[in-house]
Amino acid sequence: MRYIATGQEVFRIDEFATNVIGIPQLVLMERAALRIAEHVKERFPAGAHVLIVVESGNNGGDGIAAGRILMMEGYDVEIYWVDGLKSASTGFDAQYAIAKKLNMKFVDELVNAGYDVIIDGIFGVGLSRAVMGRQAEVIKALNDMDGYKLAIDVPSGIDATTGFLLGTAFHADATVTFGLMKLGLLMGMGYEYAGEVSVVDIGFPKQAIDFVEPRLYTYDPKDVEELLPHRKRDSHKGTYGKVGIIAGSKNMAGAALFSAEAAYRMGCGLVRVCTVEENREIIQSRLPEALLTTYKEDDIDTMRSAMKTVMGWADVLVLGPGLGTGEAAQYLVDKVLRSFDGTVVLDADGINVLSEHMDLFETMHSKLILTPHLMEMSRLTNQSVTDIKANKYDLAREFAKRHNVVVALKDARTVVSDGGLQAYINITGTNGMATGGSGDVLTGIIAGLLAQGMDRFEATKLGVCMHGMAGQAAAEEKGQYSMIAGDIVRSIEQIIAKEAEE
Ligand SMILES: NC(=O)C1=CN([C@@H]2O[C@H](COP(=O)(O)OP(=O)(O)OC[C@H]3O[C@@H](n4cnc5c(N)ncnc54)[C@H](O)[C@@H]3O)[C@@H](O)[C@H]2O)[C@@H](O)CC1
Ligand SMILES: [K+]
Numbered sequence: 001m002r003y004i005a006t007g008q009e010v011f012r013i014d015e016f017a018t019n020v021i022g023i024p025q026l027v028l029m030e031r032a033a034l035r036i037a038e039h040v041k042e043r044f045p046a047g048a049h050v051l052i053v054v055e056s057g058n059n060g061g062d063g064i065a066a067g068r069i070l071m072m073e074g075y076d077v078e079i080y081w082v083d084g085l086k087s088a089s090t091g092f093d094a095q096y097a098i099a100k101k102l103n104m105k106f107v108d109e110l111v112n113a114g115y116d117v118i119i120d121g122i123f124g125v126g127l128s129r130a131v132m133g134r135q136a137e138v139i140k141a142l143n144d145m146d147g148y149k150l151a152i153d154v155p156s157g158i159d160a161t162t163g164f165l166l167g168t169a170f171h172a173d174a175t176v177t178f179g180l181m182k183l184g185l186l187m188g189m190g191y192e193y194a195g196e197v198s199v200v201d202i203g204f205p206k207q208a209i210d211f212v213e214p215r216l217y218t219y220d221p222k223d224v225e226e227l228l229p230h231r232k233r234d235s236h237k238g239t240y241g242k243v244g245i246i247a248g249s250k251n252m253a254g255a256a257l258f259s260a261e262a263a264y265r266m267g268c269g270l271v272r273v274c275t276v277e278e279n280r281e282i283i284q285s286r287l288p289e290a291l292l293t294t295y296k297e298d299d300i301d302t303m304r305s306a307m308k309t310v311m312g313w314a315d316v317l318v319l320g321p322g323l324g325t326g327e328a329a330q331y332l333v334d335k336v337l338r339s340f341d342g343t344v345v346l347d348a349d350g351i352n353v354l355s356e357h358m359d360l361f362e363t364m365h366s367k368l369i370l371t372p373h374l375m376e377m378s379r380l381t382n383q384s385v386t387d388i389k390a391n392k393y394d395l396a397r398e399f400a401k402r403h404n405v406v407v408a409l410k411d412a413r414t415v416v417s418d419g420g421l422q423a424y425i426n427i428t429g430t431n432g433m434a435t436g437g438s439g440d441v442l443t444g445i446i447a448g449l450l451a452q453g454m455d456r457f458e459a460t461k462l463g464v465c466m467h468g469m470a471g472q473a474a475a476e477e478k479g480q481y482s483m484i485a486g487d488i489v490r491s492i493e494q495i496i497a498k499e500a501e502e
Helices: 005-018 024-045 057-072 090-100 133-143 188-194 206-212 223-228 254-265 277-286 302-313 327-339 350-355 373-382 384-388 392-403 437-452 457-477 487-493
Strands: 002-005 050-056 074-083 117-121 148-152 174-178 196-200 214-219 242-244 269-277 293-294 316-319 344-348 365-371 406-409 416-417 424-425
Touching: 002 005, 002 302, 005 024, 005 206, 024 117, 024 148, 024 174, 024 384, 050 057, 057 074, 057 090, 057 117, 057 148, 090 148, 117 133, 188 206, 188 406, 214 350, 223 457, 242 254, 242 302, 254 269, 254 277, 254 437, 254 487, 269 302, 277 293, 293 302, 302 327, 316 327, 316 437, 327 344, 344 350, 344 437, 350 373, 365 457, 373 384, 384 392, 392 406, 392 416, 392 424, 406 457, 416 457, 437 457, 437 487, 457 487
Parallel strands: 050 074, 050 117, 117 148, 148 174, 174 196, 214 424, 242 269, 242 316, 269 293, 316 344, 344 365, 365 406
Antiparallel strands: 002 214, 406 416, 416 424
């Protein structure tokens, strides 16, 4: 698990480290500068022509200090100070004074002098408003120059919390960011402008990070091994739980298939698909491993008896994919949520039905996991997609808390909340996953984990993470354009580490 910090959180961590613990600011700055210099040294030999562009804040102080280190190691360093701020930070002043005494080369004009490396030390996490005037002109000129572009901490012009472009921003090939990953480097334009991001340690003590307790965290692929439910030698199919999948309507068998196969691939013991009679043949021929219960949409008795069977049998249910929103779907959602007291992963049409019957939250017995995408969240909350996008963390948390559910709000960066202060933000996945059926696969993955005994919140977070990893594996094989949901299902086996098997 690792934290993803907002700009404000980083600021508070800095403050705690320097003011409360007493680590001198210049010590942190020197370590930051060393890491920047290392990044350059790993890629360019001594003698390379390096331009460092700075403003008078601490980000600029890091820049000058990095320039000093590189100069001492034989690099041809020039510094351009934009000098557009009313006052300079003490860190910057100190670095500037040292640079002057060492006769470092400051250039008066920004010219395209064939630099090998261009380092951006204009603004870091201190950026608080749109970049304009002189600084904006400089950033634009730098973006037009050739050379390897490296941003210190955050590309200038990117909001470290939201990833929004504030006016204009430095378009980096790489960003070396200090202490913790910043949320704004993962989202929106920040993700595009940051290039390849490396998070480097500069000595923020653990106490400072624990004190601030950042709100968001994520899993890395290496966490997956540890988090996966371990399999015992002495086991049988009942050990790994039973997943019921209530999904698919006429001509919509795929949703049930993707979800069912994903649950099996995640390692659950048995899957029963509960769907319309018309889907019988395709399910049996495509996934003979699944048990099957069918009903007729125009015959309530068959639906009632199918629900009785699946609810009496399953440990965990998936409800909604490809279900439609007509009377039959409304009956099924109402029936299941009122009677089934296990965990239900509610997705797609299931969510759409629920958003028309919000009173169900008062009477339901199921423990719910909701996996809405932005449009579905908009229906659930009556808020615009734009507002939801800008406020994902707060909205997911509020909703989860109010209704006592777990929410996975799906987006390029899915957020998972159980209503508690800390939420999970997902960083796996690829845009190739924006393909029909991809969400159905996620429901099956989560249900498969639940069936093996994981708790609601844990299963949802790990499921979202692994879904993204499977998507990446599928994209590697088939390409972003051509990959389809079936490829994601087929990639699950690749990402379940052998180590998870005892
Ligand atoms: N505080 C610490 O403990 C450390 C900070 N470090 C560096 O310090 C950076 C943060 O430094 P600062 O807080 O000095 O801020 P920055 O250097 O990011 O920005 C400088 C100043 O610009 C002003 N400003 C903000 N937006 C502006 C705009 N649009 N137009 C014009 N002026 C604007 C603000 O007054 C801000 O303080 C980090 O990103 C990192 O690079 C590192 O030295 C490591 C240690
Ligand atoms: K910067």
